[in-house]
Amino acid sequence: MSEHGHSQPGHGSDATVHVVPFRILVTVWLALMVLTVVTVEVVYIDLGNLNLYLAMAIATVKGTLVALYFMHLRYDRPFHAIVFVTALVFVLLFVSLVLTDSGQYQPNIDLRQEQLLGK
Amino acid sequence: MQQSHQQHGEHRSAHLAHQFDTLDQQYQSGKLGIWLFLVTEILLFAGLFCVYAVYRANHPDIFIYAHRFLNKNLGALNTAVLIFSSFTMAWAVRAAQLGKKRALVNLLAITLLCAFIFLGVKYVEYQNKWKEGLLWGTHYHPIEEAAPSGEAAPADSAEAHYTGPPNVQVFFGIYFLMTGLHALHIIAGMAIIGWVLVKARRGAFSPSYFYPVDYAGLYWHLVDLIWIFLFPLLYLIR
Numbered sequence A: 001m002s003e004h005g006h007s008q009p010g011h012g013s014d015a016t017v018h019v020v021p022f023r024i025l026v027t028v029w030l031a032l033m034v035l036t037v038v039t040v041e042v043v044y045i046d047l048g049n050l051n052l053y054l055a056m057a058i059a060t061v062k063g064t065l066v067a068l069y070f071m072h073l074r075y076d077r078p079f080h081a082i083v084f085v086t087a088l089v090f091v092l093l094f095v096s097l098v099l100t101d102s103g104q105y106q107p108n109i110d111l112r113q114e115q116l117l118g119k
Numbered sequence B: 001m002q003q004s005h006q007q008h009g010e011h012r013s014a015h016l017a018h019q020f021d022t023l024d025q026q027y028q029s030g031k032l033g034i035w036l037f038l039v040t041e042i043l044l045f046a047g048l049f050c051v052y053a054v055y056r057a058n059h060p061d062i063f064i065y066a067h068r069f070l071n072k073n074l075g076a077l078n079t080a081v082l083i084f085s086s087f088t089m090a091w092a093v094r095a096a097q098l099g100k101k102r103a104l105v106n107l108l109a110i111t112l113l114c115a116f117i118f119l120g121v122k123y124v125e126y127q128n129k130w131k132e133g134l135l136w137g138t139h140y141h142p143i144e145e146a147a148p149s150g151e152a153a154p155a156d157s158a159e160a161h162y163t164g165p166p167n168v169q170v171f172f173g174i175y176f177l178m179t180g181l182h183a184l185h186i187i188a189g190m191a192i193i194g195w196v197l198v199k200a201r202r203g204a205f206s207p208s209y210f211y212p213v214d215y216a217g218l219y220w221h222l223v224d225l226i227w228i229f230l231f232p233l234l235y236l237i238r
Helices: A022-044 A050-070 A078-118 B002-007 B023-058 B060-069 B072-098 B101-131 B169-201 B211-235
Strands: none
Touching (some): B060 B169, B072 B101, B072 B211
């Protein structure tokens, strides 16, 4: 139960084991459930393009909660968080570059398709 | 405690592999390995998220039309089930760290049960798609009743009732690919949790050796994390 796990049996004084308090686990679970309800309900409100961004923002908050508390990143060595965030940065780079690229040539594809269909 | 054993040249823990000095060093090495594995998983799914992003950016009409065939309630139910299983898994890791064997076994069993419920709901969803002919590629033959409500369906010919945009089958290709790969990860997670559960019942874990529970938990949370993004992207489109 101790905040930094130093008193856990079987570990030296530099042990990095952290036991997440039960109260925090329950709070995170409840927060995740509330956010799930919010993300479902918000679909029924027309916000235009904002709907997608809002859904992704809520999912990101939920994902952050899972990573920080359920996956212990908040209490863990920073290196694991660095590894994780680096991967996410590369995912973002990957998706955004491909999106930019495909957005450039999509008009040509549409044009060609119209030509083929109009023949 | 472990360290003082080492310093005085006393016996090493049976769990300590010869290449490590302390259990903590071993634990941290294993954990880094798991995180690197999780990164490869993220990048694997990134390819599918990329396919999704490109297709949705260029053909938003297909997504708006086709997502209505997915059952929002079942999707939300599965989200709740998976989040709950993630909670019980995190709780199980806590029980393992504190050496509470009974709680650990029960929590792992609940987590495994949630995984079964998730797959059961997924099975019902897949079965409905199958019956309605809402499949990938050339297998896409929507039956009349499958048309979303509010769209009149003239019954002259097989194709006449179809009022949606072209290439809707690609949406279902993406849907089955993403949820299918995710479901495979659920099945793999069930095997891992089942194995940890068997070991836990035999009393293999203690506060000084709970790593397998922790590693299985990290993997299970990632599977939950991916679903947290899949759910709004596939079911909640506006």
